[in-house]
Amino acid sequence: MTMNRRSLIGAAGLALGAPALQMAQAAEGAAPAAAPPTAKAPPPPVTKILAEFIRSSTYDGLPENVRREGVRTFLNWVGVAIGGSHHETLDIAVSALKPFSGPPQAGLFGRTERFDIMNAAFLNGVSSHIFDFDDTHLKTIIHPAGPVASAILAYAEMHPVSGKDFLDALVVGIEVECRIGNMVYPNHYDAGWHITGTCGPFGAAAATAKLMGLDEEKTIFALGLAASQLVGLRESFGSMNKSFNPGRAASNGLFAAILAAKGFTSSEHMIEVRRGWAQTISTKQDWSQITDGLGSHYESALNTYKPFACGIVMHPTIDAAIQTRDEDHVKPEDIRSVDLKVHPLVLELTGKTAPKTGLEGKFSIYHAAAVAFVEGAGGEKQFSDRAVNDPRVVALRQKVHPVVTPGIDAAQVDMTVTLNDGRTLHRHIVHAVGSVEKPMTDAQLDAKFKDLADGVLPAAQAERVLRMCRDLPNLSNAADVTRAGVAGA
Numbered sequence: 001m002t003m004n005r006r007s008l009i010g011a012a013g014l015a016l017g018a019p020a021l022q023m024a025q026a027a028e029g030a031a032p033a034a035a036p037p038t039a040k041a042p043p044p045p046v047t048k049i050l051a052e053f054i055r056s057s058t059y060d061g062l063p064e065n066v067r068r069e070g071v072r073t074f075l076n077w078v079g080v081a082i083g084g085s086h087h088e089t090l091d092i093a094v095s096a097l098k099p100f101s102g103p104p105q106a107g108l109f110g111r112t113e114r115f116d117i118m119n120a121a122f123l124n125g126v127s128s129h130i131f132d133f134d135d136t137h138l139k140t141i142i143h144p145a146g147p148v149a150s151a152i153l154a155y156a157e158m159h160p161v162s163g164k165d166f167l168d169a170l171v172v173g174i175e176v177e178c179r180i181g182n183m184v185y186p187n188h189y190d191a192g193w194h195i196t197g198t199c200g201p202f203g204a205a206a207a208t209a210k211l212m213g214l215d216e217e218k219t220i221f222a223l224g225l226a227a228s229q230l231v232g233l234r235e236s237f238g239s240m241n242k243s244f245n246p247g248r249a250a251s252n253g254l255f256a257a258i259l260a261a262k263g264f265t266s267s268e269h270m271i272e273v274r275r276g277w278a279q280t281i282s283t284k285q286d287w288s289q290i291t292d293g294l295g296s297h298y299e300s301a302l303n304t305y306k307p308f309a310c311g312i313v314m315h316p317t318i319d320a321a322i323q324t325r326d327e328d329h330v331k332p333e334d335i336r337s338v339d340l341k342v343h344p345l346v347l348e349l350t351g352k353t354a355p356k357t358g359l360e361g362k363f364s365i366y367h368a369a370a371v372a373f374v375e376g377a378g379g380e381k382q383f384s385d386r387a388v389n390d391p392r393v394v395a396l397r398q399k400v401h402p403v404v405t406p407g408i409d410a411a412q413v414d415m416t417v418t419l420n421d422g423r424t425l426h427r428h429i430v431h432a433v434g435s436v437e438k439p440m441t442d443a444q445l446d447a448k449f450k451d452l453a454d455g456v457l458p459a460a461q462a463e464r465v466l467r468m469c470r471d472l473p474n475l476s477n478a479a480d481v482t483r484a485g486v487a488g489a
Helices: 005-016 018-028 046-056 064-083 088-100 117-129 145-158 163-184 195-212 216-227 240-261 277-281 312-327 344-350 365-375 391-397 442-453 459-470 480-485
Strands: 335-342 400-404 413-419 424-429
Touching: 046 163, 046 195, 046 216, 064 117, 064 145, 064 163, 064 442, 064 459, 064 480, 088 117, 088 240, 117 145, 117 240, 145 163, 145 195, 145 240, 145 480, 163 195, 163 277, 195 216, 195 240, 216 240, 312 335, 312 344, 312 365, 312 413, 312 424, 335 344, 335 365, 344 365, 344 400, 365 391, 365 400, 442 459, 459 480
Parallel strands: 335 400
Antiparallel strands: 335 413, 413 424
């Protein structure tokens, strides 16, 4: 067999090595072979690291501010779960699932029905998100409590746990889901995933594993099984499907921990490996967001609570509209136009120009601005079918003109209101009420709770449930809150 010069050089390269081969190819006039790609540093074993954190956390080891925020998170979650308990969304879900439910193990806030704990976790999770009025971790736009609290409160009805242990598990679950969210946000969210549904199962599994006292290996399995149950796409926003996502995240995480407790195995590196969760669903993986400060810096201390029952990016606009209405005594009929300078995310998430239902209104910056001027509020009543179809609101939302503007943060709005007499009024909101920088007070949270419970529970019963939420660390059984919050209790 004969070899030409190029073949001989190629064969010789096997012995000469890559540098010599490239020199020979250059002398021959051929393009140099591409250098092999630089290998990425292997990720840290974050699944194991998180399992160790879950196992080691104690109530006594939590900083006081973290305990306090955990109680506020729980109170806010119970309030929104009660408030959403008789929405059409939950009525449909209860009717659909009741024939297939297992033993009546756990209750639903604001209702009389009892379900098996898996379905109860799902339904309370749905109820708590229906109004889009639940807590928000602003760094990721995760609604942390829905998946976690729904799962462990259902579990606590079968396996009593103290308020202190419950609060520790709640904080642990929120920490896990938010740190995982930090790791992949915003790329994961930008791709179209509903991050509460995708990160929520980790939080629910972590918190349930904590209450179960699972060893490290089984806790790792619980996290691995949670990784296989991500749920939720942003296309669901504006429909009942959106509240399905945190509800399903709750039951999926609970399901994962229950299986793991019996020895159902998973990969021990399910979050971090090449074909694991993070590298499959996101082009960004910042492992340091999981590991840095774990156990000393708490994401749950950064949780926020909504004064307005809609997407968080609309809150600055509602805040600005209410301030302008009240302080400048503006009537809707006096308005010629409302011009808004906003971040791109505002129109991406809430650009519905002509919502027909209350759920669609939660994703309409046009409706949010208009209803705030007309009714001077932004609660669940302002995002009802009635409000969305109010002729005064419909007329005014046609005068709302949001424009994406460089330099405007997602948490800000620059509003200019032009009146029919030619005057202009200006508001620039840097931090809306309900933000980390301008948080809702305890009194405001209590008022929100009572308003949500109004019409669902008698006032005395609502007050009793509220006090129990405030006293969570001192309860001998956290599930007493559910029992006090069902209809007829």
